[in-house]
Each structure stands twice: as structure tokens, then as C-alpha cells.
Amino acid sequence: MSHDKSSPDFLYHHFYDVNQQYETSKLGMWAFILTEVLTFGGLFVAYTIYRAWNPEMFFNANLLLDVNKGLINTIVLIASSLTMALAIWAIQLNKRKLSLLMLFLTFVCALGFLGIKYLEYEHKFHLGQLPGEYYSYMGPEVVQEIHDQEKINHYIETNNIFFDKETNRLYTMNNPHIFFGIYFIMTGLHGLHVAIGMGLIAWLMVLTARGKLHARYYTHMEAVGIFWHLVDLIWIFLFPLFYLIG
């Protein structure tokens, strides 16, 4: 130990002081965030290319997604971001019980997010709206969402959706499995982040309950907070890009 006896027990010996330790941890976290941005960045590039190549297909396939579920998930995730920020705010003021409550609410929101995501995935697995060769959906449901004759005519003209007047049914699009490939990979990787975030938040709850985190030392919570806000930030882009096309 290079520190004298007055140094706090949470200060590791290889740091000069508490502030340097805190700043170093945060810098490391931000370096990790950089790699996260670039990981998702590759997928956003794939999205951009395929959407530029298949604008009509992306629009049509987007109708198969449930905007309400996406919107609820957006609200749930923003709420969880707020409670996460408030958990840090509370621990900074040494309000441990409030911090614990906020962490719990964040955890519940994350669980809710994954629950809604499960309902969405389950529905798509059932219908066969799946990536690549597993796509087997023939499209009878879309017709219920399109009542505008002009739009239907437009689709028929552009050969993207075929409309059967006798059965009042739309079926087959151009390569919709590409959309669902990108959709499942991007929302799936995001969902994995939510699940990992839940584990980290549970860990924070244990640390806070045991009194390891307090106003002078809450680096773990700050770092997980940055991670959790990144998860929110990525969903902020995924929501309009997948659910709100056109």
C-alpha cells in the first residue's frame, strides 16, 4: 500500500487518489462505449445499405411490426433511464434506500421491456416472419392495416405486394426476409444488452443493500448508468428506423 492510513478503504493501491480512480474507471467505461457504438454501427450500416436498396420492401415489411408495442417499449426504456439517473442522484446524496428503490424500478422496467419484446418475437415466430431462409410468411395479415385503395394500387403498380381482390388479401413482398434478418439481429443484440444490463443492475442492488456504495464511492453505479443510457440511446434510433418507416 502506497497510501497512508487515512486513505479510504475503497481506494485501490495503484491509484494516486480517489478522484483519479473515479476518472480512470469512467474513461475505461467510455472506451467500452466507443466499441459498443462501433459494434452497433456495423449493423446500422447494413440497415442503411439494404434500406437504400429496398426502400419499398422496408416500408411494406415495417407494416408487419406493431407500432404500439414499439412505442410502449420506448416509453418503458426512457422511464428506466430516468430511474437509473435518479438512482445515481440518490446515492450521491447518500439516500441509499431511495437509490435501491430506483434501481429496483429500473430492473422492473427492463423486465417489462424484455417481456414485450418476447411477445413480439413470439408472434413473429408463430407467423414465420423470420430471417433469411426461415421466412415463410405469406402476408394475409397486412391487408387489415391498409384500407386506402390508392396505396393498394400503388403497391400493385410497383409490384411489391400482390393484392387478391377476391380474398381481400395481400401477399408476398420483395425479399422481406432481409428486413427481418436485420430486425432480429439488431433488436436481438439490443435485447441481449438489456438482459446483461439487468444482471448489472441486480449486482448494483446487492452492492447498495450491503452498503458498499455511498456518496463518496459509487463508481460501479455511474459506470452501469452510462451503459444503461447507451442501451436507451440505441433503442431511440431502432424505434423510428424499424417501427416508424413512412
Place this chain on the structure above:
Amino acid sequence: MSEEHHITPLKTYLVVATALFFLTAVTVWASYIDLGSFNIVLALLIAGTKAGVVATFFMHLLWDDKKNATIFVGSLMFLSIFIIITLTDTEFRGAVNPEIKDPINKRAALYSTLPLTDDHGYPLDKENNHHEGDKDHH
């Protein structure tokens, strides 16, 4: 060196969250208005604003040492280089050689050559429902 960190007031967090909820409502509302190609621009502008607000206030970048913000902005810079350089390829392929334009985005040949569905959208041959050696899975 001070051990004190900036404590963001509660009010700031609540205002930021309200702004995020409001912008979410705006982006959903805007998606139902037909603005042509401006729809995607508007959606990305709103998402960018929300992301900026989250990074600035929730992620504490505003009060942090600026090296953290530099790393984050740097990651976005590299991402934009990634996107722009890739698009200069994929968007202008036809300019040099028209034959390689739109390599796979047009209606794939298998859709028109295989009578995959009947007039009602159901698979024609329900018996033959296994897909050995058939990568198309329709």
C-alpha cells in the same frame, strides 16, 4: 484534487425525461404525415436530438472531464466515416457498370420462377413441406 462530483439537480432529470417523452410523441406523430423522403430525415433529427439529450444529461457528459465527450464524439465520427464510405460504393455501383447495379435487391428470380403459392397465398404442395437442399424455404 476535489473528491466532490457534480450533483445534477433533480429538476434537470425530470425536465430531460419530459422532453424525451415529448419527442417520442412527436416522432410517432410525424411518421403518420407523408413528407416523402423528408420523413426519414425528420425521424433521424428527432432521434439525434433525443440521443444528444441522453448523452449530455443522463450520461453526465456536460459536467464530465471533456475527454469522455471526446471519445464519444470520436466514435460517432468514425461511424459516419464508416457509413459514408460504404455508401459511396453501394449507392453508385451502377454508375460505372450498369450490369452490376442492383445486384440482389430486385425481385429475386426464385419468386417468379417457382410457383410457390396458390392464388390465395397458401403453399401449393403441403405434402412437400421439408426443405432439404432448398435454401429458399417457401
